[in-house]
Amino acid sequence: AQSVTQPDIHITVSEGASLELRCNYSYGATPYLFWYVQSPGQGLQLLLKYFSGDTLVQGIKGFEAEFKRSQSSFNLRKPSVHWSDAAEYFCAVGALSKVGSSNTGKLIFGQGTTLQVKP
């Protein structure tokens, strides 16, 4: 079955430090990959997406992610974290049909990583 794994449930970084959130997926073809951010009591906001092409994608709020097919990873990075980045982050992959050859339009989410930022 397709799955998304975010190995880190909780991460704490100091303000101004760099950040990397890990995401691994199991998939049989070129995946559609996404990172979302959620502040407490709010909906999810799309940070960035990967469909094809350049494996380094830029998103909003200074975030970027790199798709590495050989490692089945799509890690999220930010060079310098701000206190306002404290939130929960979800990695997601577009689900394939049971036949495995077409995108269903649904998303499979990881369990999320909670980011805490120390002053």
Added chain:
Amino acid sequence: DGGITQSPKYLFRKEGQNVTLSCEQNLNHDAMYWYRQDPGQGLRLIYYSQIVNDFQKGDIAEGYSVSREKKESFPLTVTSAQKNPTAFYLCASSTIRAEAFFGQGTRLTVV
């Protein structure tokens, strides 16, 4: 402004009562989804619809029902059969490439 609108933001349900959560979108997306979010459990798919007048069960459909009579609307009813309905409910719509747009959520509490 295009987007997803969920209402109400907060909802209280008495034991044995059915309640309906509203979700409306003006993004012209065919696909719409309902997720349930509990602390520490990520997002779980309740129901989804990829076209008007059609919908499918997700991973945790028991105790819930939906309808899709209009492209713009996908209401979720939490029935009395749902024994533990207290949760945060998120509605989304998506493009054919699965790029999803979310509403601001409804927090349902049993009183």
